[in-house]
Amino acid sequence: MRVYPDQLSRQLKPLQQCYLVFGDDPWLCETSRELIFAQAKREGFEEKIQLTQEAGFSWNDLVDQWQAMSLFASRRIIELILPQAKPGSEGGAIFQSLMQMPNPDVLLIISGPKLAAEQTKSKWFKTLDAQGVYVPCATPEGNQFQRWLDERINHFKLTLTRDAKEMLFGLYEGNLLAADQSLQLLQLLSPNERVDSNQLSAYFEDQSRFSVFQxxxxxxxxxxxxxxxxxxxxxxxxxxxxxxxxxxxxxxxxxxxxxxxxxxxxxxxxxxxxxxxxxxxxxxxxxxxxxxxxxxxxxxxxxxxxxxxxxxxxxxxxxxxxxxxxxxxxxxxxxxxxxxxxxxxx
Missing domain, CATH: 1.20.272.10 (Zinc Finger, Delta Prime; domain 3)
Structure with missing residues (x-):
């Protein structure tokens, strides 16, 4: 099941067996994982195991963790990172095997870079998608970015005029992390003020000469x-x-x-x-x-x-x-x- 990041918080009850968080937007990927982790903690998943498919990685480690009894908690999270999003035939077979023996005390979160269209049609992906949730973390553009920006402005309890929002849109479309950091700074500078484009322009003019990030x-x-x-x-x-x-x-x-x-x-x-x-x-x-x-x-x-x-x-x-x-x-x-x-x- 495909669920976009902005809908994820409403789709976490009940938790599914596995979550696929793939994409090239760092802010969306991390925020999505944090939402899943937070809900998992509320449901008693206290222990987290992290595995990365890199040199020396054995797929048997994933199987062992899936079947092992936890020493510290009754429920555990297994986070598997696929840096190339290519589990190969061995990984695909392991995924199919695990999905055939569901474990309510294990939550599997798999993450990696953006998936190509043909990858979402592969057997390994369909096996996992049938038992879980796919969260594609692509950077929003156009109207989607505007909606995201409005949500973050509300999150930081900022009051911006329409022209100020349009300025932020022009400055940061395509870079969610930089936009979020600038809104954090704006919250420090003008937490209780109504900010218009002139004030914002002066602020960014200053930032062009000096910047905490620089x-x-x-x-x-x-x-x-x-x-x-x-x-x-x-x-x-x-x-x-x-x-x-x-x-x-x-x-x-x-x-x-x-x-x-x-x-x-x-x-x-x-x-x-x-x-x-x-x-x-x-x-x-x-x-x-x-x-x-x-x-x-x-x-x-x-x-x-x-x-x-x-x-x-x-x-x-x-x-x-x-x-x-x-x-x-x-x-x-x-x-x-x-x-x-x-x-x-x-």
């Missing part, structure tokens, strides 16, 4: 001079420190998860979609991970927390500390400067 990208890419320049512009234009900290914490939390996975010899394939990292940004994180160890990232998080604590407890926006923090994204600077405490009085 700042964190420069940090990730170890462009120290650029990061310090953007930071000075942010300060000159009166951008609130909480907005900058929001962006920095977001990227550091992402780096921490990626670094931890690498140190545990885990594949990053499954994390790209989960963390909403699209292809164009993967190189930024790879560059940062090539430079920064787990200790480096933990030091950066501690520094950001010290800046946040000073802001909340003393009302001080520590721009010097933030400049210091941006330098620590370089391991060489980290070796020379990391011992300096960011919570000292300035």
């Amino acid at each position: 700042l964190t990208d420069a940090m990730l890419n170890n462009q120290q001079d650029k990061a310090l320049h953007i930071l000075s512009q942010l300060k000159a234009e009166g951008v609130a420190m909480p907005i900058i900290l929001w962006g920095v914490f977001k990227e550091l939390a992402t780096l921490l998860q990626l670094r931890t996975a690498l140190d545990n010899n885990e594949s990053l394939q499954s994390l790209w979609g989960k963390l909403r990292i699209w292809d164009k940004r993967k190189s930024l994180y790879q560059a940062a991970l090539n430079r920064l160890s787990l200790t480096h990232i933990e030091t950066l998080l501690a520094g950001a927390s010290a800046i946040e604590l000073k802001l909340k407890q003393q009302g001080i926006e520590d721009w010097t500390g933030m400049s210091h923090l941006s330098l620590l994204f370089d391991p060489k600077a980290h070796a020379q400067l990391a011992h300096i405490q960011l919570n000292e009085e300035r």
Whole structure:
């Protein structure tokens, strides 16, 4: 059964045996999985097992997990990631076998890239689709994107005029993740105001000169001079420190998860979609991970927390500390400067 992402929340009761979440839109894929996970948790699926079809993968692992008794919970979720959306003849046979022995204590979620039309006609797909739900996560366009945008504006409780909505439509059609991030920032800047196109234009004009996203990208890419320049512009234009900290914490939390996975010899394939990292940004994180160890990232998080604590407890926006923090994204600077405490009085 085909169910589109915007209809999924209304189609989760009761849960089906399996869900097929395929598509190239990171925001839709992750949001759809989160909805399924949330409903599964409400129905007692407490344990989650993740498998990825990569080098060394054995389809017998899927069978074993399907049949195994859980040590921690009576019901479990098996998330199977197919990076190429090609289970092959062996995988197809396993799917057919599993669907012939239903297990009410197991929920199977299979995810991967966008499926071509011929793939949805394949035997393996039809076998799963007959027992479950297919959620195609294609980026909405035109009127569909407008409906999505209206829903997200309502979600963030924003009030925008018609011309402001048209401006957002023109800026972000085709990029749901960037649109969602901008609405989050707009919620911080104008939570209780009616925003028209003139205000929005001024806001984005500022963002063309400086951007929290540009700042964190420069940090990730170890462009120290650029990061310090953007930071000075942010300060000159009166951008609130909480907005900058929001962006920095977001990227550091992402780096921490990626670094931890690498140190545990885990594949990053499954994390790209989960963390909403699209292809164009993967190189930024790879560059940062090539430079920064787990200790480096933990030091950066501690520094950001010290800046946040000073802001909340003393009302001080520590721009010097933030400049210091941006330098620590370089391991060489980290070796020379990391011992300096960011919570000292300035």
